[in-house]
Amino acid sequence: MIKNLLIIIALVGMVIITIPLVREYQTPKVISGVAQDYVELSASKLNIPNTITAIVVTFRGLDTLGEVTVLFLATAGVGFLLKSKNTKKTKKRAGSEILKTGSAILTPMILVLGVYIFTHGHLTPGGGFQGGVVIASAFLLQIMAHEDFKFSHHLIHFTESISGFSYVMIGLAGLVILGFNHFLDPRWLELGKWGSLFSAGAVPIIYSLVGIKVGAEMSSLLNSLKEDGGDE
């Protein structure tokens, strides 16, 4: 009783604190400061229609590299934690007929959608992270439908390492070709025609690598969770 009362008092207090913020908030009509530069430079210097991608891959490229590293560490941690447990084989239930048939139709479509999302990251909304997770959901569908579905751990770790390595190498290529202060600068490749698939320098390549890496990481995460420890 007294606990609920305290919770209600705390919630009401938070509402009272945030009321001035909400009341004074107005939707900004003009973009200002650094945002103005992002919008102008992504079109004029980088040739990228999707400003979000320009910010994520280029202006804040180091943050994206850090994010990918954090994701890798998290996946490695989960794999390590689950591996140390006893690997007792539990009996698994087979997926139903509807799930099996549906997954056979849907999996190729989902894979194509995922690849589309990360290769068109610089043109349309979406990018490496979203596309990678969509690809992982295709693998999830297979894992759920077929109780003995397996994919090679070595292959998936190899894919993940190669794409992460290539990402850093592309960043270093900017440093080598364009000179100092150009780490992760995609302009060492041709900028191409505005709005075409092969444009905006190395941005589509970087986002494809990020997509493959995230997809491989998420798939191996789901696989190690499902396998109850995994048998490498």
Place this chain on the structure above:
Amino acid sequence: MRDMIVISVLSLISIIAAIYAVKANKLVNAIVASGVISLIASIVFLMIGAPDVAMTEASIGSGLTTVIFLYALKQIKADKEDKND
């Protein structure tokens, strides 16, 4: 104005889902309710003009996180059964 009403209704649903997630007796229901919150958040992001964030929220927040929680719940249950044996 119409957007405002829709966003308000969606926010109300997500608040109800949040309260339900805290109060639910079964953990499975709580996990599904938290997935509903992410789904509604992604719709709101789309309506206020942030499709990139909406895609992330829909795929990671309501898709993958829910599945990972469910798998984790299954593992916890398996552990408990091991101890009872």
